[in-house]
Amino acid sequence: xxxxTQTPKFQVLKTGQSMTLQCAQDMxxxxxxxxxxxxxxxxxxxxxxASEGTTDKGEVPNGYNVSRLNKREFxxxxxxxxxxxxxxxxxxxxxxxxxxSKTQYFGPGTRLLVL
Amino acid sequence: xxxxxxxxxxxxxxxxxxxAFNCTYSNSASQSFFWYRQDCRKEPKLLMSVYSSGNEDGxxxxxxxxxxxxxxxxxxxxxxxxxxTYLCVVNKGGSYIPTFGxxxxxxVHP
Numbered sequence: 001x002x003x004x005t006q007t008p009k010f011q012v013l014k015t016g017q018s019m020t021l022q023c024a025q026d027m028x029x030x031x032x033x034x035x036x037x038x039x040x041x042x043x044x045x046x047x048x049x050a051s052e053g054t055t056d057k058g059e060v061p062n063g064y065n066v067s068r069l070n071k072r073e074f075x076x077x078x079x080x081x082x083x084x085x086x087x088x089x090x091x092x093x094x095x096x097x098x099x100x101s102k103t104q105y106f107g108p109g110t111r112l113l114v115l
Numbered sequence: 116x117x118x119x120x121x122x123x124x125x126x127x128x129x130x131x132x133x134x135a136f137n138c139t140y141s142n143s144a145s146q147s148f149f150w151y152r153q154d155c156r157k158e159p160k161l162l163m164s165v166y167s168s169g170n171e172d173g174x175x176x177x178x179x180x181x182x183x184x185x186x187x188x189x190x191x192x193x194x195x196x197x198x199x200t201y202l203c204v205v206n207k208g209g210s211y212i213p214t215f216g217x218x219x220x221x222x223v224h225p
Contacts, residue, residue, distance in 0.1 A: 031211055040123075042217035043159070043202070050211045058212070090158055103149065104204075104213065106158035 001026050006091050006107035013081045013114045021076040021110050023091030031094045032074035033058075033104065034066060036087040043090065049074055081114045088112070118142060118214045119205050125220035132193045136219045138203030139185045147206035148179055148186050152199045153218065159202055162188075193223045 004025045013019055025032065034046040045058030047066040055066050063085060065077045074093075078085060088111050092104040120139045128134050140148075148165035163170065165177040165186050176189040186205075190197055203216035 040217070043215040045212060048212060102147070103161050103164070104159075106160070108158055 003027065004091055004093055004105050004107035006089075006110050008110060009108065010111045011113070013078075013112065015082060015114060017081050018077070018079050019081065020078075021089055021091075021112075022073070023075065023107055024073045025091075025093040025105070026072065027093060027095075027105065028071070029093035029095050029105075030071075032068065033092040033094075034064075034074070034076045035090045035092065036060065036085075037090060037109075038087050046076065046089075081112075083114045086112060086114045119203055119216040121201075121203050121216035121219045123217060123219060125222050127222045127224065128193055130193055130195060130223055130225055132223075133189065133191045134193055134221065135187055135189045136201055136203075136221075137185050137187050138205075138216050138219075139183075140203075140205045140214075141184070142205070142207045143181075143184065144207045145184075145205045147213070148177075149204040149206075149213070150175075150177055150186075150188050151202040151204055151215075153202055154199050162201070190221075193221075195223050195225065197221060198223045 007022045030051045033048040035043045044060050049055045049068040052071045067075045091107040094104045095102045150162040151159040152162045153159040169178040174191045178187045200218040202218045204213045206213040
């Protein structure tokens with residue numbers, strides 16, 4: 001099993017460009033999450049999907065959109081990138097169900113630089 | 116008060132030392148507790164869950180104190196390979212969303 005995979009690993013964008021970060025998991029998990037991690041700020045939740053067909057905003061959703069394409073895939077889109085979106089982005093999945101979160105499994109991250 | 120607070124460190128200890136980290140949480144309805152480890156420029160990975168009665172995994176011991184609302188991680192006989200950032204994670208009942216602390220940095224030196 002590959003676990004959680006993310007593409008791309010690195011990306012450089014110019015201000016105003018758009019891009020989609022891809023995430024897929026092969027563990028049959030219900031819930032998926034997108035985080036960003038900045039120095040000194042810890043992990044901050046951008047969006048999450050408790051189950052296939054649902055998405056909800058996290059702590060820092062502005063400037064992002066998500067799509068839960070199917071149970072395996074959860075993508076994050078930056079419509080018009082800004083330098084403030086320079087960060088490391090992690091996707092995660094978990095078995096969460098019944099309103100409880102369980103262990104999260106993280107992808108290797110995407111390092112994004114917006115110039 | 117932040118929901119989950121950790122001392123960022125760094126904790127700088129020699130090999131073989133015992134070191135302990137605490138993590139405090141503000142929501143008394145919290146039900147699930149975890150410690151994750153994150154190596155430099157890598158993704159977080161689960162180190163261990165924290166159970167009400169406390170639990171041990173080799174050199175690592177985790178404890179929960181509900182009355183004072185904190186969890187702890189004790190590392191005995193520190194190894195160079197234990198150098199990493201340790202993230203405290205708390206989840207309140209009825210929520211799909213875990214709350215991460217900002218992490219405690221541990222540096223184990225020869």
